[in-house]
Amino acid sequence: MSFLESLTNLTSNALSLLFSYDNFGNDTASWVLPRTECDGFWEAVKKSSGGDGGFKGGVPADVMEAVNPAPEKGSGKRFVIRIKEGVYEETVKVLLAKKNVVFLGDGMGKTVITGSLNVGQPGITTSTSATVGSTLAICSNALFGAGAAVLGDGFMASSLTIQNTAGPNAHQAVAFRSTSDLSVIENCEFLGNQDTLFAQSLRQFYKSCRIQGNVDFIFGGSASFFQDCHILLALRQVDPEKGEANTVTAHGKLDPAQSIGFVFQNCLINGTEEYVKLYHSNPKVHKNFLGRPWKEYSRTVFIQCNLEALISPLGWLPWSGDFSLKTLYNGESGNSGPGFTPS
Numbered sequence: 444m445s446f447l448e449s450l451t452n453l454t455s456n457a458l459s460l461l462f463s464y465d466n467f468g469n470d471t472a473s474w475v476l477p478r479t480e481c482d483g484f485w486e487a488v489k490k491s492s493g494g495d496g497g498f499k500g501g502v503p504a505d506v507m508e509a510v511n512p513a514p515e516k517g518s519g520k521r522f523v524i525r526i527k528e529g530v531y532e533e534t535v536k537v538l539l540a541k542k543n544v545v546f547l548g549d550g551m552g553k554t555v556i557t558g559s560l561n562v563g564q565p566g567i568t569t570s571t572s573a574t575v576g577s578t579l580a581i582c583s584n585a586l587f588g589a590g591a592a593v594l595g596d597g598f599m600a601s602s603l604t605i606q607n608t609a610g611p612n613a614h615q616a617v618a619f620r621s622t623s624d625l626s627v628i629e630n631c632e633f634l635g636n637q638d639t640l641f642a643q644s645l646r647q648f649y650k651s652c653r654i655q656g657n658v659d660f661i662f663g664g665s666a667s668f669f670q671d672c673h674i675l676l677a678l679r680q681v682d683p684e685k686g687e688a689n690t691v692t693a694h695g696k697l698d699p700a701q702s703i704g705f706v707f708q709n710c711l712i713n714g715t716e717e718y719v720k721l722y723h724s725n726p727k728v729h730k731n732f733l734g735r736p737w738k739e740y741s742r743t744v745f746i747q748c749n750l751e752a753l754i755s756p757l758g759w760l761p762w763s764g765d766f767s768l769k770t771l772y773n774g775e776s777g778n779s780g781p782g783f784t785p786s
Contacts, residue, residue: 455637515540548603551632561609561616576620599625606634659693678715686728693737704742713751732760737765744774754782
């Protein structure tokens with residue numbers, strides 16, 4: 444089964460976001476459908492977590508209950524789940540056959556899906572720690588065990604927060620995991636520490652999002668485009684005065700033939716208010732880097748981004764020794780800000 448998943452990911456990754464960027468340039472709006480009800484983007488609400496709904500005994504008690512009725516291999520229409528303001532403590536899975544599912548919340552910090560799974564717990568891996576996930580798999584709830592999985596292509600989300608509250612000493616603890624091809628995430632917040640956002644594979648687009656963490660907190664082997672996002676470094680350990688080395692990204696390109704990579708355009712790279720205070724208290728011991736190579740052919744590019752002072756003048760951090768230094772591609776173009784160092 445793992446071989447089939449890997450083969451599918453490798454094949455699909457050949458269709459890259461970078462190819463789309465060559466064709467459309469900055470016109471990323473052309474990647475998504477029209478955004479008006481009359482054009483069919485936000486169709487009528489079908490299910491609701493809170494408020495009115497057509498469920499036995501009332502409305503669904505959680506998001507997962509609202510996802511379950513989504514049709515498998517449907518007509519291509521969007522299945523919109525209206526998630527009203529509130530805190531939903533659960534893991535959420537959207538199976539492979541449930542395509543074009545949309546999560547529509549009431550705003551960042553208002554609609555919150557939260558979990559705390561982490562690799563320090565028995566039987567939990569990085570992949571299965573996700574609070575909300577999007578993963579390519581055979582249509583079985585049991586396949587990924589306790590791990591969250593959004594399996595269906597065309598997944599969309601807007602106006603909500605997804606978080607993993609495992610502390611900074613819990614190591615890998617994913618908030619959102621995605622292998623949904625042609626997924627679009629807009630105005631969403633992802634909160635965590637290590638490995639917050641697992642953009643695992645295929646083509647993904649993040650627009651006007653807020654992503655927070657400390658170690659490799661945007662990672663994966665996908666073709667992902669991040670536009671107009673706020674990328675924020677967070678406090679890492681119990682004794683922060685000892686210092687640390689944080690990395691924003693860790694891209695995982697395994698094969699030189701894969702046309703994949705992370706592209707950040709017009710994003711702000713900064714820290715949370717608490718971390719910025721800590722950084723300025725002793726900049727010499729608090730080191731922050733744009734990324735490091737998770738796999739041999741890692742590819743990450745920052746374009747027209749604002750890099751605040753807490754980003755190291757070195758820019759990038761090796762993974763271990765000289766691993767992948769001759770095969771990776773890290774790029775910067777048109778960046779600005781006190782953390783930008785022209786080469």
